[in-house]
Amino acid sequence: MGRKAGALLWRAGLAALLVCGIGLLPWLSHTDPALTVLKARSADRDPTPEALAAVRDGLGLDDGPLHLLGQWLGGLPRGDAGRSWISGAEVTPAVLQAMGVSLLLMAVALVVALGTAVAVCARTLYLGAHRRLDGRPSGGSGSAVLAALPEFLTASVLATVVGVQLGWLPALGWYGPQWTVLPALALGLPAGAVLGRLLDDQLPAAFTEPWALAAAARGLPGRTIARQALRRSVPGLLPNLGLFVVGLTGGSVAVEQIFDIPGLGRGTLQAALAQDLPVLQAGTLALVLLAAAATGAARLTARLLIGPALRDGALASLHRPAPRGRTVLPLVHGALLLAVVAAGLPRDPLALDTAARLKGPSAAHPFGTDALGRDMLARVAHGALDTLLLALAITAIALTAGVLLGLAPRLSGPLVDTVNAVPPVLAALLVAALWGSGAGTPVLAVSVVAWAPLAAHTSALLRQERATVHLTATRALGAGPWYLLTSELLPAVGPPVARHALLRLPGIALALASLGFLGLGARPPSPEWGLLLAENQPYAERAPWAVLAPAGVLALLGALAVTAADGLRRPGRRPAPRPAAAPEAAPVGAR
Structure with missing residues (x-):
């Protein structure tokens, strides 16, 4: 107590x-x-x-x-909560109304995200139900491309094409449920792709646990086994799902601005820019309370799903060695990305040619030109040096901090909840206010919040790993805490968290780009990718290549991150198990 x-x-x-x-x-x-x-x-x-x-x-x-x-x-x-310094209106009704808008948008986006996650895992679930898995996730790199697409770019395309040109759905404003569809798609698709990849990473081991083998030997339907495998794998992702809930609510500033949605994230940003402190404080407090509620709900759900097994130490590890395999996809994606950078570096990213404004791709300009006649290949390549190097550095820092803080969940748990309540945009504004705006502002702002998902993931996996049967046996043989940590826990938890960090690499580059898109990062004429997207977005219909070039490189980075992450697995080889050798055991949590 x-x-x-x-x-x-x-x-x-x-x-x-x-x-x-x-x-x-x-x-x-x-x-x-x-x-x-x-x-x-x-x-x-x-x-x-x-x-x-x-x-x-x-x-x-x-x-x-x-x-x-x-x-x-x-x-x-x-x-x-006082009165607004700008309008003089009461703050509480306005914040509650904005929070209601954001919660509705978050709920629809969460449905889209969960549907996308299931679609990403569909092939793995099908193969696992029919006993055809070889121990590795079977999801492709298409989910990584989806996760790496900028939310504001997706929102802009949906608003322009689906909302304005085709007229299928309303594109601007907030007047009813139908206005939630396009922004929910823009928010939910990337989030669902990340969640799907994380879930797809754990499903193969769940299908090889004793209960799954016993169920297959007894002739249980494959869909029943797949449903239980899904239930077995979900608890390790629930903390990150809670983080996504808060992120979809407070971190959707760019999407809310594009679709003109009076949500909590946009209202908090406007209050911060205007220094309307009563509104800013009330909005931040609402995000903090939402983070606490989401975290509490995630922990309660995890306890309901596998609580008895955690208490009794009756789990099997989901992070056993996977069969070794080779793939050329990381080499292909890496070679393509390197070729783009190498081809553009000799070119001048600042050279102006007003006679060649918004020219399409050609031999002279393979990626076309922008509104000032600057070569897009040169700008994308030179921007990659800044964006990729910064994203890699932030990812390494976030991974180290996330693992270290994840080892102390009592310290990091409340800290994760509090940090996650601060969207990167608000963090950038706080950093800009204290240290000034500039190229370093988004770096520091993203670094402050990037470790939280990795710490939450580490804590969740450690909690389950400590409840495994083999760890209980190792402890009974006299192994000390240091040996258990270095020889059992970290080798089991480290690879999946490292893969998670790689999956987050495009997201970190995307966060840097988003802050640049909102004008909180580098200033023109810098070729930073966020600025490229922001500068060329008004010309998306007339010159789509000016937007597709940086967006395509971001998508290529996502594909590279996912295919490279698949190689970060616990070393070793284990034979594919056969249902005939299954022990008599019941599924975890089944009654």
């Missing part, structure tokens, strides 16, 4: 620290909130000393940040 109380206090303290830090943001960044609020209220009004003094007096800024923060916190028990 004492441990639970300590964890609750630790979680509450982190949430309070985050909210208080946001409340002190204007003073920490050495900016005058009165000036920002005056510009937001009336852009044409001159910031005279009298006008600024009137704003300070009306907002109570002269009383200091601590007084304002205490006043805001004091109203929360009554449901009063």
